[in-house]
Amino acid sequence: MTTFEVWAPSAGRVRVRIKGAGHEAADHELAAGEEGWWRAEVPEAGPGDDYGYLLGDSTQPLPDPRSLRQPDGVHGLSRLYDHSAYPWTDTAWTGRQLPGSILYELHVGTFTPEGTFDAAIEKLPHLVSLGVDMVELLPVNAVNGTHNWGYDGVLWYAVHEPYGGPDGMKRFVDACHRIGLGVVVDVVYNHLGPSGAYMPQFGPYLTEGRNTWGQSFNLDGPGSDEVRKHMIDNALMWLRDFHVDGLRLDAVHALVDRRAVHVLEELRRETEVLSTHLGRPLSLIAESDLNDARLVTAWEAGGYGLHGVWDDDVHHAVHALITGERQGYYGDYGSMDSLTTVLTSAYLHAGTWSSFRQRVHGRPVDRTNIPGHRFVASLQNHDQIGNRATGDRLSATLPPTLLKVGAALILTSPFTPMLFMGEEWGASTPWQFFTSHPEPELGEATATGRKAEFAEHGWDAAEVPDPQDPATFANSKLDWSELDGDPHKEILAFYRELVAVRKAHPDLSDPRLDEVRVAHSEADHWLVIRRGSLAVAVNLAGERQSVPLDRAPQEVLLASERWVVLSSHEVEMPAQSVAILDLG
DSSP states (O other), X not given: OEEEEEEOTTOSOEEEEEEETTEEEEEEEOEEOGGGEEEEEETTOOTTOEEXXXXXXXXXXXXXXXXXXXXXXXXXXXXXXXXXXXXXXOTTOOOOOSTTOOEEEEOHHHHSSSOSHHHXXXXXXXXXHHTOOEEEXXXXXXXXXXXXXXXXXXXXXXXXXXXXXXXXXXXXXXXXXXXXXXXXXXXXXXXXXXXXXXXXXXXXXXXXXXXXXEEEEOSSSTTHHHHHHHHHHHHHHHHHXXXXXXXXXXXXXXXOOOXXXXXXXXXXXXXXXXXXXXXXXXXXXXXXXXXXXXXGSOGGGTSOOOSEEEOHHHHHHHHHHHHOOOSGGGGGOOSHHHHHHXXXXXXXXXXXXETTTTEEEOOOOOTTTSOGGGEEEESSOHHHHHTSTTOOOGGGTSOHHHHHHHHHHHHTSSSEEEEETTGGGTOOSOOOOOOOOSSHHHHHHHHHHHHHHHHTTTOOGGGSOXXXXXXXXXXXXXXXXXXXXXXXXXXXXXXXXXXXXXXXXXXXXXXOGGGOEEEEETTXXXXXXXXXXXXXXXXXXSSOEEEEOSSOOOEEEEESSSOOEEETTEEEEOSSEEEEEEOO
């Protein structure tokens, strides 16, 4: 016996077509209920049967907006799936909290040659040896085609079949928990992908308003109660039925919600209820372009109460400083002053002028009451690599010396550090923008649009990879054979030592922003960050030099290069190097 339910408030008639292995395909009428819901009980239907809904007098079945499985892609029939059938082994798992954790962002399709959850499981010991605490998966929901970044999702409740479907996802989470890793999943609630988006045919899921990626979701108009429920129920499904430990909420600034209680506040409240019931911490991490710490301000203090937010200002300040790039949004960054500001205040733009936006941007962070661990900081991530014209990593242009400096600035900061897959060994493979739209016209439009976008910034179209070319996807896969070669082995060893030092010394994970002290010389290209009794000394000059300290150093805990010499109130350092010092 299976109960079929679907929200279709404007449909005059709804049927469900069921196609099972043991019986012929048959259509069943659904009865209209309250608030636009339609229901029917079908005794012969059960897990493994395929089904789709027919709206009005249409003869074309559509996938269920709440489909749990799409074995034939986003245009095919849905398949009944029983969450309770999976034999979980993580009953002793007590969770991982965001404070004190190190995140590792990965894309299932390019993390391994096979591009599956099961193949990714084989690489988990590498993450444990690195010292990672939580794996952050790029979106895994059903998307059009075989491979995609994941942000073109159209069926939020179904796991992408080429990765291994829902059972593959559960095996991955189970394996992570078995060896002590938490799992965060990236979810996209601000738009639908360009193909397979049948939701609007069922009801008013979208509004006329648009954002960068398409039509916005209807969060405050007629029918918005059900749209908000669709969103929040999906979030709770990942946390409850897939046992994940947190969600990364994509581009929440694109969620247009004019209600007095924002949908993010509702989500936080429901997540807290579920966390209390499950007895383990559940984290909500937002991506936002607003530089507004209200997202992570406690609910009791008038904020949204989320647990974390991506902090692009930290990335931009470090990236511009070590690369010298000043184009686009890097224009306001790159100085020692800007790095000092973000290390002590989280944001550079906090009610200040943004030359890129041509307006005042952001608001100040309450450094005394908002801990730094609520800001997720990275040296590299999928956006900052993949949205470059050729998808080039820092390792393509920077020497290992500067890669190590950048890593140290992130991993000794008061923020929650996040690494991007392969960063830890200076992977030489790019991570490019790739799609696999089966529709020729959509594929051509995507490729043409990508090349035109970068042509406006002076790039030769021939240099911009075609996102539809299978080689673009293949080139973006990590090459795990690099780990034993030079300079990758050296970089990986430094990352492991750096993580170990952070975990061994409480001063380095201390989240108090008002306790961070920074001294620097713009002219001589050195920087010293005081973290309690420790100092992180950086020499970005092209030659060896002495860096002054406010106290006599006692010991070198870790140095990126050899021949660091301690003396009274200074440290002599090689060019382009970093050293973590114990000042006693």
